[in-house]
Amino acid sequence: MDEQPVRERRDADGPGPGGGGPHALGRRAELSEFLRSRRARLKPEDVGLRDFGRHRRVPGLRREELAQLAGVSVAYYTRLEQGNGQNVSAEVLSAIAAALRLTDAEQAHLTHLAKPKEHRKKPSTRQQRVRGSLCGLLDTMDGVPAYVTGRRAEILAWNRMAAAVFGDWSQLPPQERNWARLVFLKPEYRELFVEWDQKASDIVSYLRMDAGCHPDDPRLSALVGELSVKSDEFRRLWARHDVKEKSHGVKRLHHPLVGELSLSFETFALPDDAEQSVVAYHAEPDSASAEALRLLASWGTDATRAGTAASGSP
Numbered sequence: 001m002d003e004q005p006v007r008e009r010r011d012a013d014g015p016g017p018g019g020g021g022p023h024a025l026g027r028r029a030e031l032s033e034f035l036r037s038r039r040a041r042l043k044p045e046d047v048g049l050r051d052f053g054r055h056r057r058v059p060g061l062r063r064e065e066l067a068q069l070a071g072v073s074v075a076y077y078t079r080l081e082q083g084n085g086q087n088v089s090a091e092v093l094s095a096i097a098a099a100l101r102l103t104d105a106e107q108a109h110l111t112h113l114a115k116p117k118e119h120r121k122k123p124s125t126r127q128q129r130v131r132g133s134l135c136g137l138l139d140t141m142d143g144v145p146a147y148v149t150g151r152r153a154e155i156l157a158w159n160r161m162a163a164a165v166f167g168d169w170s171q172l173p174p175q176e177r178n179w180a181r182l183v184f185l186k187p188e189y190r191e192l193f194v195e196w197d198q199k200a201s202d203i204v205s206y207l208r209m210d211a212g213c214h215p216d217d218p219r220l221s222a223l224v225g226e227l228s229v230k231s232d233e234f235r236r237l238w239a240r241h242d243v244k245e246k247s248h249g250v251k252r253l254h255h256p257l258v259g260e261l262s263l264s265f266e267t268f269a270l271p272d273d274a275e276q277s278v279v280a281y282h283a284e285p286d287s288a289s290a291e292a293l294r295l296l297a298s299w300g301t302d303a304t305r306a307g308t309a310a311s312g313s314p
Helices: 027-040 063-070 074-081 090-099 104-114 132-140 160-166 179-185 187-192 196-213 218-230 232-238 288-299 301-310
Strands: 146-149 155-158 248-255 259-270 273-282
Touching: 027 074, 027 104, 063 074, 063 090, 074 090, 090 104, 104 196, 132 146, 132 155, 146 160, 155 160, 160 288, 179 187, 179 196, 179 218, 179 232, 187 248, 196 218, 196 232, 218 232, 259 288
Parallel strands: none
Antiparallel strands: 146 155, 146 273, 248 259, 259 273
16 A cells, blocks of 8 residues: 655754754755655655556555665654665664665765754854965966855855856855855856756755755754745755765856867865865866867956856956
């Protein structure tokens, strides 16, 4: 028999920051919604089960099917999906992650949500600061757009080439130097990123990962609440519960001065502060994008002004 929807219950840890509203980051609610969303994306045939064609009143696998795959009782899994994960073992979480076909990032997120006493990091109210030597390193990376990101998708430091390509963030108030705010609230960035939908999805997935590690962060909750109110697209992507770690890839841009750019990027977490990462971009040697970067470097402040226009600054 199909399961009935689980009645929502108040998080035993109290409401998340932001007053416990629809965008609060309460741990139990996050755990419950994450497990449901991962279960909903699977079909019986995806995991080797027979589908007898019965009408399903919920999308994806039933709880009893997931429990069977993970080797736990339906009652046990149901309690976990209701947010009661305090006593769950690492072995059971690993079995459930395998049954749900979770990625490494998703499994880490599940563990953060289910076992917060072991994995939750205390929320920090200190301002994020970048070491002076790291800022100096960015400045020496001539011709390479590079910047440092921190918690909540905040942009903490950057070099001249990053300003030429992405915009002179020094012209923005500090609270607006944030990738999530730029991508969802600045129309200019919709034009800058050729695959804007992918960039937007990535940013939300990074924020979800951050929320799993820091569910008690009031500034993160406030950011999520603000973006949920101001952007229908952010609200839709946030409801998907996708998580992702920053890594590497290719970004295609449409720059106001040099036109199309195809840039590969790499992300490097700092060894002494895993919450800060250096992101550096480069073009294929002898490519049109490499020539465009050389032009931007040679134009100096003129290129930075063009980047400033792209970021919507006066």
